[in-house]
Amino acid sequence: xxxxxxSLMFLGTASGGGPSDTRNCSSLICDFVAHDDLWLVDCxxxxxxxxxxxxxxxxxxxxxxVNKMFITHLHADHIMGxxxxxxxxxxxxxxxxxxxxxxxxxxxxxxxxxxxGLRTFVRQIMKMTFTSTAETYAVHxxxxxxxxxxxxxxxxxxxxxxxxxxQNVMHxxxxxxxxxxxxxxxxxxxxxxxxxxxxxxxxxxxxxxxxGPIQHRAPCLGYVFRETGPSTRKVVILGDTHDPSExxxxxxxxxPVLLIHEATDAPIxxxxxSEGRISKRDPAEVQRKAILRGHxxxxxxxxxxxxxxxxxxxxxxxxxxxxxxxxxxxxxxxATIMRExxxxxxxxxxxxxxxxxxTDFLRVDIPVLGIATYSRMQQQGSAGYHGQQNRRxxxxxxxxxxxxxxxxxQG
Numbered sequence: 001x002x003x004x005x006x007s008l009m010f011l012g013t014a015s016g017g018g019p020s021d022t023r024n025c026s027s028l029i030c031d032f033v034a035h036d037d038l039w040l041v042d043c044x045x046x047x048x049x050x051x052x053x054x055x056x057x058x059x060x061x062x063x064x065x066v067n068k069m070f071i072t073h074l075h076a077d078h079i080m081g082x083x084x085x086x087x088x089x090x091x092x093x094x095x096x097x098x099x100x101x102x103x104x105x106x107x108x109x110x111x112x113x114x115x116x117g118l119r120t121f122v123r124q125i126m127k128m129t130f131t132s133t134a135e136t137y138a139v140h141x142x143x144x145x146x147x148x149x150x151x152x153x154x155x156x157x158x159x160x161x162x163x164x165x166x167q168n169v170m171h172x173x174x175x176x177x178x179x180x181x182x183x184x185x186x187x188x189x190x191x192x193x194x195x196x197x198x199x200x201x202x203x204x205x206x207x208x209x210x211x212g213p214i215q216h217r218a219p220c221l222g223y224v225f226r227e228t229g230p231s232t233r234k235v236v237i238l239g240d241t242h243d244p245s246e247x248x249x250x251x252x253x254x255x256p257v258l259l260i261h262e263a264t265d266a267p268i269x270x271x272x273x274s275e276g277r278i279s280k281r282d283p284a285e286v287q288r289k290a291i292l293r294g295h296x297x298x299x300x301x302x303x304x305x306x307x308x309x310x311x312x313x314x315x316x317x318x319x320x321x322x323x324x325x326x327x328x329x330x331x332x333x334x335a336t337i338m339r340e341x342x343x344x345x346x347x348x349x350x351x352x353x354x355x356x357x358x359t360d361f362l363r364v365d366i367p368v369l370g371i372a373t374y375s376r377m378q379q380q381g382s383a384g385y386h387g388q389q390n391r392r393x394x395x396x397x398x399x400x401x402x403x404x405x406x407x408x409x410q411g
Contacts (some may be wrong), residue, residue, distance in 0.1 A: 006233060006366040009032040009061060009259075010316065011050035012042075012362065013358045015264045015295070017079040017320035023360055024050050025077040026317060028237065028239025028260070029061050032207045032225055039068040040085075041223060041237050046138070047081035048088045049170040054361060068192065071114030074121065078182050083125045086110065090108030090173065093206035099132045099160050099172040106174045108134040113191055113211075113220050114148040119177060126171040127162045142188045142211055145181075152176035187212045187250060206231075216240045217294035222247045224256075231368050233257045236310070239316060242262070242291045245303055252306040256367055258357040259310035262317035263341060263357070264295035272276040272340035274333050278321050298341050302348025302355060312372040313355040314364060315345055 008031065012024030019025050023046030032039060038061060040047070051063040056320065066089060072078055076183060090109055093099070119139040125131075143149060151168040163169040171175070180188055188211040210224040210383040224247070234256040238244050241262060251259075256351075267283035270276070287297050298315060305313040318324075318341075325335040338357045345355035356374055363375040 003398050004368055005113040008124075008235070008260075008364045008366075010358045010362045011047055012044050013316055013318055013324070013360055013362070014077070015262075015317050015319045016075060017110060018077065018173045019044075019046055020320060022324035022326065023318065025080075027081065028069040028316075030235075030237075031223065032235075036065050037067050038062075038065045039070065041070045042067050042072055042078040042239070043069055043081040043085050044077050045080040047083075048085045050360070066153070067110055069112045069235075070211075071112065071118055071222050071346075072222070072237075073115060073216060073218050075115055075218055075240065078239070079118070079121065082112070083129065084123055086122075086126070086133060087131055087139055087171075090137060093132050093134050096345065101154055101170075101172055103154060103161070108138040110137045111192075112137060112139045113142065113178075113180075114139070115207075116141050116143055119150040119152075120167050123171045123174060124164070124167060126173065127164045130162065131171075131173075131259055135177045136173050138175045140173075140178045140180055140191070142180050144180065144186070144213075144219075146182065149179040166169060169226075183337065185249070186246070188369065195340060204324075209292075210250050212250045214238055214241040214247050215243035215245075215294070224250045233368070236260065236308070237367070238262065240323060242294050242295060242296055242300070245307075247306075251310075255309035256311065258312045258364065258372055259308065259316065260306050260314050260316050260358075261301035261304060263298040263301045263315040263345065264293075264317050264319045265290040265320070266298050266319075266341045266344060267300060268337055268340055272336050274336065278337075298355070299348040302312035302350075305345075305349045305355070306351070310349075310351075312364075312366075313345060313349055314362075315341065315350075315355055315357045318357065333340050 009029040011027040011029060014020055014025050024046050026042040027044050027047040028041040030039040048063055052059045052170050094375055096269050119141050120133055122139055153168045155163050155169050180191055182188055190208050191211055192209050206227050206229050211221050214220050220239045220241060222244060224236050226234040232254050233259045234254060236251050236256045237260045257260035265286055267281060267286040268278045270279040273279035275347045290297050301315055321332055322337055325338060342357050349355060359376060364372050366372050
């Protein structure tokens with residue numbers, strides 16, 4: 001069943017130009033279901049390390065609790081952490097044990113969902129790195145008409161071999177995944193093959209997952225996490241996109257309590273750029289180049305939030321020109337620029353509530369009733385941040401509708 005409070009934590013908020021000293025690349029924890037099980041959206045390089053880099057104070061999410069992973073697309077900054085993550089959470093085989101295939105499929109500890117090609121990517125990297133794990137995984141591919149399904153074959157010979165040359169043969173730690181075909185509307189509905197049931201427990205979950213296409217340079221998905229029953233909270237998490245309009249029908253009726261939308265680049269005016277580094281760019285040219293690269297500006301994110309009537313908007317996938325603020329000083333240049341990015345999205349959204357620009361370890365809590373609240377870690381030198389290394393990280397909670405866009409960015 002769903003938790004009374006749905007929560008998310010950003011493990012990485014950088015665009016493909018990262019990771020940087022203040023941001024890891026894309027990954028996001030979804031704490032939506034009971035029994036402490038976690039879901040992960042995207043898994044960039046360094047994701048498993050970000051679990052270790054969480055604040056020492058208060059509750060910390062554990063990587064081994066992740067039992068589902070949802071991949072938006074196959075660009076490197078969204079998938080290069082998958083194999084290290086599997087290696088870390090599926091356990092080490094018993095010393096001296098010889099890997100062996102089984103003709104009887106096992107229940108996977110971790111299920112991965114994503115676009116065509118993901119199964120081969122994970123499989124072949126697992127083989128080529130001679131990785132073996134104690135428990136198993138499965139990759140379920142979301143396929144369009146015209147896509148070619150990737151077989152899940154067993155080897156012909158009973159003698160163990162990595163089978164690197166045969167991409168149709170599963171990895172020894174892999175169990176067969178499901179080929180999930182788009183419906184007549186081009187969507188994938190209730191994609192967790194158990195119809196929303198938590199794979200490790202017998203009861204039906206109240207959180208179902210749909211997916212839809214969004215426009216990017218590569219085939220890309222957005223995911224819609226929705227409750228059934230008395231509470232109908234809906235969270236929309238988009239991958240990289242310059243046009244998410246195709247997924248809009250999945251995002252409405254009811255409208256989402258939270259939209260997470262990329263904002264890779266932004267035009268910054270001179271009054272927000274005290275150092276004069278990035279304000280010389282023409283705003284129209286910034287947007288034109290962002291679209292050509294398959295990305296969005298804050299104004300584009302705000303416009304889509306307005307289209308689907310989102311109750312809260314968080315900006316993600318922030319470009320390398322915009323490092324995360326490194327102090328609580330509201331007049332610090334980085335904080336000023338982030339406030340401007342938030343202002344642009346807020347203005348285009350027009351909801352009377354401020355958009356929030358994500359930083360690594362930003363936590364979003366969504367109660368059954370009411371509005372989303374945000375808690376932002378104070379960045380420390382020990383995790384690639386500036387400041388006293390022995391100073392304990394702290395959170396500063398705030399409500400979505402009490403922080404006006406003109407107030408100082410709370411770094």
